[in-house]
Amino acid sequence: MSKNIIVNGKFGDEGFLLGNEAIVRGALESGIDIYTYYPGTPSSEVGETFTDIYKETGMKWVECSINEKVAIEVAGAAYARGATAMVGMKNVGLNVASDPLFALATTRPNNKNSAMVILVADDPQQYSSAVEMDSRNYLKLFKIPALEPSNPQECLDFTKEAFKISRKLKLPVLLRTVTMVSHARSNVIIGEIKQSKIEEDFDLPKEVNVALRIFFLDMKENHIYNRMKEALEMSENSTLNRVENEDAINEFKLGIITSGVSYTYVLEALRFLELNVPLLKIGFINPIPVKKITSFLETYDQVFIIEENDTFLETQILAIAQMNKLKVIIHGKDPFSYSKKNSLLPFVGELNPTLVALALIKITNLKPKVDINEINEKKYNIMERKPIMCAGCPHRTTGYALQKAVKKIKSKTGKNIYFYQDIGCYTLLALPPFSFANVKYCMGSSIALAQGVARTSESLNIAIIGDGTFFHSGIPALLNGIYNKTPILVLILDNGWIGMTGQQPHPGSDTRYYKEGNLKKSIDLEQFLRGTGANVAAIKHYENIDERYTSNLKNLIFEKGVDIAENKNLHVILIKDECIQKIVKRQPIIIRYVDTELCNNCGICYSQFLCPAIDERDNSAFIDSNLCLGCGICEEICPNNAINMEDVL
């Protein structure tokens, strides 16, 4: 539906686009040559949309890279040599990509066509992330320009602006979004698609080409500071930084400075309070427009700075006020309070219009028509539902078998057993009833964490990692364990895809049936593992029903676990069982039913195996056909053969 307008839409057409889709169109209107990415919510749809359309657009290349570091290097080299390039990732992805980005910022392409945008989608409220982090803090470190859109239309406009700035300054420009911008969908008026003016020559200035360490200080001076000075001029004159509602008069002589999605919350809160306040909206967030801010601060008695998460703007604005010896009262979170109690707005979690309105009420003592405090105070028996692995997830079976194997290993060896989790769907095995988690850090860390404890205790340590995460950054840690002969058990839960973010491909994916088709070569993970010389066992669950699979897997884990405990070997078990969400895209779902005559309500399927599609109704297991994805594992594990494909009712 959106694809048609993104590829074929004409100047002035209106679409109903996701922020992420608008970014794609903005890049096409900037003559993009190459897009590389590693999927991560809320940034993934940009890469998926590019993958879908790029052959119809004249772009040179789109790839789902192995990780963010490689993605930024591929796009960065293309930029350095003359391409219009873009790379996309989520908040924590920027941590992975940060190392090459330092060098990239000092690269000064000679080619006129060179431009590079780095999309980073933050996830306030941690809807889908291992941490909540405010990527804006990186801007001070990298010293690169950055823009922040507040809605889907701005996603398109700001993407184009980011390419323009980068093309002019020859610096990579960061485009920062958050979940409520990337995943907002709204009316978007589109512009005209541009073809790239890329040329064949590779003409990089000598000094960065050689990249000798000795030149770095010069490059830092010339390429970073001097160009950032130019960027500051651009920021001062940019319409992305603008005063709105300038003639508004309020009795408090109050003005507001805000940016990004917080701007929309401010508009909503002001409408609710029927309050007229002049706003300085900052879209060009690095470097911030110092003169514009100074003159705004000079105009009002009080200024309220409204931003989500960290005090990126506030800290700088406090400095501007001090440098100009301004008497204005600045309201905000107070960067030095570190406390919820003293702060007008929270440091942690997402903002929303209600929080902004409550803060404005505190400053102004206004009495709104609707008492929002009263609504907030109503307490109900809330039905919070924790995220769980999908109905039909093959690796719920892995968790189930592992739980049984661990009990047996414990009773045979008497060892304490600890689990190290990684980033992916299987992280959810950390929640009850499985509770397989002692430590979890970031992408690819489980295998090394297990080694640290194995080297300093007599316990048995089990790393649980998915195939996508293993390719992303688990490989070095495994090689480290093999070459140091550290006795750990590594379970690779291979579902064939980067599951959690929407089943994008990784180097081990079999893409034959999907849009990636035969474009990609699949790297055989089992062969790869055997090539390391490690003790590798592989087990595969085929699509047909196999009643012995769970106990085979349990026995395999038991056997290897005991060998590690007794003989200090390292073992890898590769558990191959494809993501159900991918299977249901290529074959019909065969929903299971419970034969209530045969079911004795033992509860194995709903309370031990914990399939979310099964619960207890009228003293029998009940399969919810709205949620069942037809994996058939319940049929395998039911001791009474009460679960079948046929509806017996």
Add this chain to the structure above:
Amino acid sequence: MTFDNYTIVITGLGGQGLIRLLQILGNALVNQGYKVITSETHGLSQRGGKVTCFLRFGNKLKAPIPMIGSADMIIALEESSIIDVLKYAKIDKTTKLIISTYENHNIGKEYPSLDYLLKILYENSDYIYFIPTMEMAVKHTNNLKTMNIVILGYILRFLPLKHSIIEESIKQNFSGEALEMNLNAFNEAFNL
């Protein structure tokens, strides 16, 4: 009824087709000339967890999240889920509560009683509509995955949308057998 600014809160479970519902409805409103903004949550929340989305239309609405106490309509695709979003109901009790009678008991605690549910619903609204989505989906399509479209068919009576425009929007979202099934569910609920 004015449609200058209209806010709908939609809640339910991941996998129930909330985002699809949001897209069909939003797209139809755009085609009818409205300014629309919706917010979606993806990723973790897909996995059986609770999902809450917002759809807002009208010229004055810019934020993807509404104020509490400001929704014109709240839709729950799973009965108990309505409890979590009652803070968006207006204090003058004019918010329409559209509740699917479909229940999912996998919460890890006792499912709320109907008495409790009715008590707090009446505290919050004078316009409560229970829709037997499960029965309707089974009866007319023999498939529970159409429950979201049953809701869509029902709420159309409250919205300034032409039947033909929303039908067109459904056609852009489904094809083949699924399209026929969903159109069927939609029309049965529309005529309810």
